[in-house]
């Protein structure tokens with residue numbers, strides 16, 4: 001396991017994060033959640049940047065304070081609220097990174113920046129938000145880290161730049177033993193990219209599922225009051241009252257398709273699953 005968080009807890013005023021999460025080698029794992037759900041707090045916990053009230057984090061099988069310099073070099077990080085000094089150009093950043101990371105591939109970084117149309121000689125402070133975001137991600141990816149932690153890397157990017165970034169992450173995974181933890185507000189980005197997804201709400205992981213299962217087996221039922229009262233609710237996760245009766249989320253839509261074909265059903269996007277898990281009433 002490249003990263004393991006076991007029952008970690010952190011309280012800030014009336015916000016409490018309580019979560020467990022694992023990253024398998026070869027997996028891209030996504031963390032989705034609304035504003036203020038605790039995504040950045042989870043990322044900071046993974047990096048040992050905040051002290052935890054409870055629980056344990058291991059990276060490459062070791063607690064954070066036992067990581068060697070080599071282990072730390074094996075981690076690439078992008079945090080939502082940090083970046084390079086505005087006075088640096090991409091060429092300066094390449095030199096800084098080369099000094100920090102033994103395996104930093106300066107030529108690859110410059111090549112990638114060029115390919116994505118970034119100005120090599122412009123200072124970061126004069127770049128657009130999207131350009132800054134791309135520089136951060138490309139720098140984090142250019143030192144052959146086994147574990148890449150990307151907090152909202154697509155924030156501020158337009159559709160084309162997002163697609164390009166997602167392709168770069170896929171390419172990054174090619175060696176096979178790497179792992180990425182990524183968060184985004186845009187669930188469609190994560191559903192195309194990630195092997196498994198964690199959904200966080202109000203500090204708690206409310207769902208963890210492989211993306212294929214989420215997209216293949218989950219679904220929504222629109223049941224009238226009468227259909228609902230007669231329904232076998234074994235595979236219903238939550239319900240939401242609607243004018244026609246109940247909107248229901250199931251993790252086994254095939255069961256209801258076979259047994260209750262008269263009920264209106266739909267596949268449900270990741271966004272709809274998220275909305276139901278957050279706004280719906282658990283059964």
Ligand SMILES: Nc1ncnc2c1ncn2[C@@H]1O[C@H](COP(=O)(O)OP(=O)(O)OP(=O)(O)O)[C@@H](O)[C@H]1O
Pocket residue numbers: 012013015033034035036037038039040041042080
């Ligand atoms: N250092 C801190 N001191 C006090 N409260 C904090 C601190 N850091 C985070 N919080 C609170 O913890 C909660 C979770 O914040 P966090 O930044 O982890 O959410 P997020 O899911 O990343 O949100 P967003 O999507 O808006 O970036 C919020 O209520 C936030 O105000």
